[in-house]
Amino acid sequence: MYDIAVIGGGPAGLSAAVQARARGRSVVVIGGDVRDNALYKTERIDNYLGFTGVTGPELLERFEAHARAMGAERREGRVLSVMPMENMFYLAVGSEVEQARAVVLATGVVQAGKLPGEAEHLGAGVSYCATCDGMLYRSRQVVVVGRSADAPREANYLKEIGCQVTYVSPRQPEGLRPDIPFVQAGKLRVLGDRTVEAVQADGGTIPCEGVFILRPSMAPAELLPGLELEGNYIRVDRSMATNVPGVFAAGDCTGLPLQVSKAVGEGQVAGHRAAEYVDTLIQTG
Amino acid sequence: MALVHLTEEAFDKATASGLSMVDFWASWCGPCKMLSPVVDGLARKYEGKVMVGKVNTDDQPGLAMRFGVMSIPTVVFLKDGKEIDRKVGVMPEAAYTAVLDANL
Known part of the structure; x- marks a missing residue:
């Protein structure tokens, strides 16, 4: 069992992973193919503080290296379903199941539109x-x-x-x-x-x-039945907490603007609050 | 009655009378593994009231075909041998208890 499972390997997810690791929590980042990442497809970024004219893949590679160096584990796969149990979660990843005490959703923008007849x-x-x-x-x-x-x-x-x-x-x-x-x-x-x-x-x-x-990832409401949305985005508070206790969300899946710095900032908060949530569970458990 | 692993031969007799809940699953399916403890729990909770069974679709392709199971996990509810409802995919426990309680 991991302390925190992060769903999504983009800027928000990796930022959450780095923050949770900094607080001593075990973390697994579960994400699909890097080529599906919105940042990977971005040719040039000029508004991420401290970097000018950096390419998307370059920036993503730095984020990944940082998370790796902090000891975040990485798993390639598509999370099909998240199920809350008592004080923990089951996550179905293909034919496997992972367990975690808290979950950070950082799935990026998920195309809300289904196919007719789907x-x-x-x-x-x-x-x-x-x-x-x-x-x-x-x-x-x-x-x-x-x-x-x-x-x-x-x-x-x-x-x-x-x-x-x-x-x-x-x-x-x-x-x-x-x-x-x-x-x-x-x-x-x-x-x-x-x-x-x-x-x-x-x-x-x-x-x-x-x-x-x-698709690169499942729509959040299908991933976790009962998750509250606001339009096509996940509803969160200032702690990046969703309506489901122990589930946090960050990055493009929580809403506009769809920018790297916003995702990194939200990921930082989500990782921090998720780690705090796990601390409380362990202290009271 | 504890959880029953059903085969094609045993299925009709096991579900012939009363309320039954049957979980179609396979070992290569992560969501099925995830649902497994929920189904185990329901078997204990409804012991003596509901026949809770599991069908391994790999060993029992005939049953999967007969019930038109096209995606797993699929949970089929039967009353006196006739299907009354089904739930496809992993759902919270309450989704299953709602059907059971309404039909007991």
């Missing part, structure tokens, strides 16, 4: 976890909607276990097996009466029984 078919063909549900679709036709950098890897996995995979994304994927057909399309719709029957991709229709929609 919510209606959840559990009836729509899945967010290839590792979990892939086996249920062996020898059947599935579509992978690739919205994250590691999606081709998951599509390859589905192919290896015997699914008939079609990969759909707006851009040519990197690392997709050549025997998986790729359909370039941006406008998608999930079709089917009760269960999934097809995916409509731009003009064409791809028949399938399963749709794996792979």
Whole structure:
């Protein structure tokens, strides 16, 4: 069990990790592929104090090195679900489960928009976890909607276990097996009466029984049922505490402005308050 | 009655009468592992009132197919052998107790 699990490896998450480590708490940072990080995709930053003309990847690399040097552990993966238990949390990461006393959500901006037909078919063909549900679709036709950098890897996995995979994304994927057909399309719709029957991709229709929609991270409200939002963002107070005791949030997922310095500042507060929360748990526990 | 691991052969007899709750799971599924202690707890809490069972979808693909389980964990509720409700994905304990209490 870790003291603090940070979900998201961007500026807010790494800042929270550094702060919690400075207060002697064990920390794991769980995040997806670095290429999905908003900062990684930023060409040039001129408003982060003390740095001018720095590139996004350069700054991110420094943040990562700092967190590493402070002893924050790092885990690559997509957190699928967070469940509060008594004085601790379970976090499902692919096929594994982690435990932590407190959680910092630093998932970045999560595209709130679902595909038409997605919510209606959840559990009836729509899945967010290839590792979990892939086996249920062996020898059947599935579509992978690739919205994250590691999606081709998951599509390859589905192919290896015997699914008939079609990969759909707006851009040519990197690392997709050549025997998986790729359909370039941006406008998608999930079709089917009760269960999934097809995916409509731009003009064409791809028949399938399963749709794996792979985004860089899950929407916070799906990650943790009962989490209060304000519009598309997580509601927090001045301590970066959410409405769920022991859960804090920082960075782009809490709202505008979507800036590195704001994320780092909020991460600092969230890491500090999460560490305090754990201190209290241990003292009273 | 403690938690029962159900097979295709045993399923119909086990769920034939009264209220049952069946958790479809697999070992490669993190969210299933997370739900496991909740299901264990419910089996204890409702002992003698609800038949709480688990189906390993890897060992029992026929049952998964029969119930059209397309995503795990899926928890299916049955009354006298007929499905009355289901919950897909990990939910807080209260989501399951609400269904059980309403149907006892």
